Amino acid sequence: MLDKKTKDKIIQKFQTHKNDTGSTEIQIALLTEEIKQLAEHLKRHKKDFSSRRGLLMKVGERRALLHYLEKENEKSYLELCKKLKIKTIKKREEERVLEEELFAEVESESEKEKIVKEE
Numbered sequence: 001m002l003d004k005k006t007k008d009k010i011i012q013k014f015q016t017h018k019n020d021t022g023s024t025e026i027q028i029a030l031l032t033e034e035i036k037q038l039a040e041h042l043k044r045h046k047k048d049f050s051s052r053r054g055l056l057m058k059v060g061e062r063r064a065l066l067h068y069l070e071k072e073n074e075k076s077y078l079e080l081c082k083k084l085k086i087k088t089i090k091k092r093e094e095e096r097v098l099e100e101e102l103f104a105e106v107e108s109e110s111e112k113e114k115i116v117k118e119e
Contacts (some may be wrong), residue, residue, distance in 0.1 A: 002033060014080070024069045025080050031062040032084050 002010075007030065011021055014029045038055040042048060066086070070077040081088045 002030065002037070006033065014083075016076075024065055024072075025076060028062055028065050028069065028080060029084060031058050031065070032086070034058055035062065 010029050010033060011026055014023075014025045015021075016023050016025060020026065035055060035058050038051060038058065041051055042055065045051070066077065066081075069080065070088075078088065080086075
């Protein structure tokens, strides 16, 4: 559970306007901090299954909010993911595509080298 000071700092950092206290960005940031704290707790208390369930519920809630924010405001979604150091699905897909392209280039270069060696 977050204390009031930590919560206020997070709210101030991720506000979209002066009186903003519950926007999607703030909710995601608060959930991220709670997830970090629960993860640390579970490292020390491995058999605390009720906390583990709470962690999984918070992760699911954050995932749903991230998905909503991605659909509504992609720019804000990407900025928030950078600030919170959250891996984005699109980023992972782009990395996979780049890896496949690089692998294809390497294969074609090795095939070219084989042809040159045969000649």
